[in-house]
Amino acid sequence: MKIHDLITTSDALADLCERLEKSEFVAVDTEFMRENTYWPELCLVQIANTEEAAAIDPLADGIDLTPLLDLLCENDDVLKVFHAGGQDVEIIVNLTGKTPFPIFDTQIAMMAISQSEQIGYANLVDHWLGIQVDKGARFTDWSRRPLTDRQIEYAIGDVTHLSVIFPKMLKKLIKTGRGAWLDAEMEKLADASNYIVDPETSWKRIRQPGRNPQALGRLKALAAWREGEAQHKNIPRGRIMRDETLADIASHPPKKQGDLAKVRGLSNAWKDNDIGKRLLKVIEDAEPLPKSEMPEKMKRGAPLGKEGALVADLLKLLLKIRAREIDVAARLLTRADELEALAAGVRDLKVLDGWRYDVFGKDALELVEGRTGFAVKGGKLSMTHIDDMQASMQESQIPEETPADVPEEVSEEASE
Structure with a gap:
C-alpha cells in the first residue's frame, strides 16, 4: 500500500x-480536540482504500476540503467505513x-459476529490481524503544529488496518447471513x-x-439558554x-x-454577575410545558412484583445463553429494560419483531408463557421445551408391569 506524505494543499487533496x-470503499478516521470547546476542532483526517492511504491537514493554510467532503457526503458509490464513528x-x-x-x-x-459490544480499535486489529497497535500517541494534542512523523504514522495506521479488516469482516457477515x-x-x-x-429539544x-x-x-427554557451560551462562547456546555x-x-x-450563591454547582459570583442575571430572567420568563x-x-405492563422480577432474571439468563450459542453481542438482540417489559406483559417490543424474534424473541416469549425451561446438557445450561422434558422423563421411567415369566399365582402371593 502506498502511504502519502501529509497532504497540506488543495491540489494534492483534489488529486487524491x-x-x-x-x-x-474508503476507510476514514479523524483526529480532533474538543476538551475546551463546544464545537470539536477537526485537526486531521485519515483516509485509505486497498491501494493507498493519506493523512490530510485541515488546519493547513488555504486548504480547500470540498473534494474530500464531496467524496464523503455526495458520492453514493463509495462506501465509507469507520470504527466507532459517531464522533467522526x-x-x-x-x-x-x-x-x-x-x-x-x-x-x-x-x-453481529461476536459477543463484543463495544470493541476498541486496538482489540479489533489484534482480533483480525494479530497486530499490536502502538497506543503511544493516543493523547496527542492534534492541534499543535508541526506534527511529527510518529504522530502521522500512528494516525494513518488507523485506516490502513481498517482497509484490510473490512473485506474480511464483510465476507464473514455474508457467510453468516447477518448483514441485515x-x-x-x-x-x-x-x-x-x-x-x-437543537437548543429547543x-x-x-x-x-x-x-x-x-x-x-x-x-x-x-434553561437547557436552551445554556446551549446558546455555550455555543456563543464556544465552550463545553458543562x-x-x-x-x-x-x-x-x-x-x-x-x-x-442572590439565591444562586446557595445553588450547589454554581460559584458565589453568580449572585452578582451578568450570566446570573440572564439565568434568573430565563426562569422568570419560562412557561409551563404544553401538554x-x-x-x-414508558410502556409498562403490570408491576413486576417478586415473581415478575424472577421471570425477568430468567430472561436475562436466556439472553446470555443465546448470545453465547450464536456468538452475537447481547445488546444487539435486546436490552434489560425490554426484557423487564416483556416479563410485565408488554408485547409491542422490538425483540418480538423481525430477525430478533426469530433468533431470540420466540424463545423468550415461550419462556414467559411457560412453554420452555432450562436444562443442563453436557455440563452446559441450555433451553428445552417443556413437552420435550416431560416426554424424556416418561421414557426414563421403568414400566411397573408383572414380568411375563412369573407365574400368576406367585405374583398374587407377592401382592398379599
Whole structure:
C-alpha cells in the first residue's frame, strides 16, 4: 500500500479524492480536540482504500476540503467505513449538515459476529490481524503544529488496518447471513438529526425532574439558554452548568439572583454577575410545558412484583445463553429494560419483531408463557421445551408391569 506524505494543499487533496472516488470503499478516521470547546476542532483526517492511504491537514493554510467532503457526503458509490464513528460523523455533519453515506461501522458490525459490544480499535486489529497497535500517541494534542512523523504514522495506521479488516469482516457477515441485522443500526448512524443539537429539544437529553409541567417548562427554557451560551462562547456546555445543577434549578427555582450563591454547582459570583442575571430572567420568563410536548410514559405492563422480577432474571439468563450459542453481542438482540417489559406483559417490543424474534424473541416469549425451561446438557445450561422434558422423563421411567415369566399365582402371593 502506498502511504502519502501529509497532504497540506488543495491540489494534492483534489488529486487524491479523484483517485479514491473510483474505490468500492474508503476507510476514514479523524483526529480532533474538543476538551475546551463546544464545537470539536477537526485537526486531521485519515483516509485509505486497498491501494493507498493519506493523512490530510485541515488546519493547513488555504486548504480547500470540498473534494474530500464531496467524496464523503455526495458520492453514493463509495462506501465509507469507520470504527466507532459517531464522533467522526458528528464533525462531518457540523461541516456539511450531512452524514457520510453509505456508511459502515466496524464496531457495530462486530456485535453481529461476536459477543463484543463495544470493541476498541486496538482489540479489533489484534482480533483480525494479530497486530499490536502502538497506543503511544493516543493523547496527542492534534492541534499543535508541526506534527511529527510518529504522530502521522500512528494516525494513518488507523485506516490502513481498517482497509484490510473490512473485506474480511464483510465476507464473514455474508457467510453468516447477518448483514441485515445491522441495517437499523447503520441507518441510525447515518441520521444527521442524531448529531445536530437543537437548543429547543436539548432538555430531552437531561434526566427529567418528574412530570410537573412548570418544572419541565423551566428545564426546557434553561437547557436552551445554556446551549446558546455555550455555543456563543464556544465552550463545553458543562462549563456553563452541569446537567444535575440545571435540573435542580428547574425543580427548585431561586426567587432572586442572590439565591444562586446557595445553588450547589454554581460559584458565589453568580449572585452578582451578568450570566446570573440572564439565568434568573430565563426562569422568570419560562412557561409551563404544553401538554403536547409532555414526554411519553414508558410502556409498562403490570408491576413486576417478586415473581415478575424472577421471570425477568430468567430472561436475562436466556439472553446470555443465546448470545453465547450464536456468538452475537447481547445488546444487539435486546436490552434489560425490554426484557423487564416483556416479563410485565408488554408485547409491542422490538425483540418480538423481525430477525430478533426469530433468533431470540420466540424463545423468550415461550419462556414467559411457560412453554420452555432450562436444562443442563453436557455440563452446559441450555433451553428445552417443556413437552420435550416431560416426554424424556416418561421414557426414563421403568414400566411397573408383572414380568411375563412369573407365574400368576406367585405374583398374587407377592401382592398379599
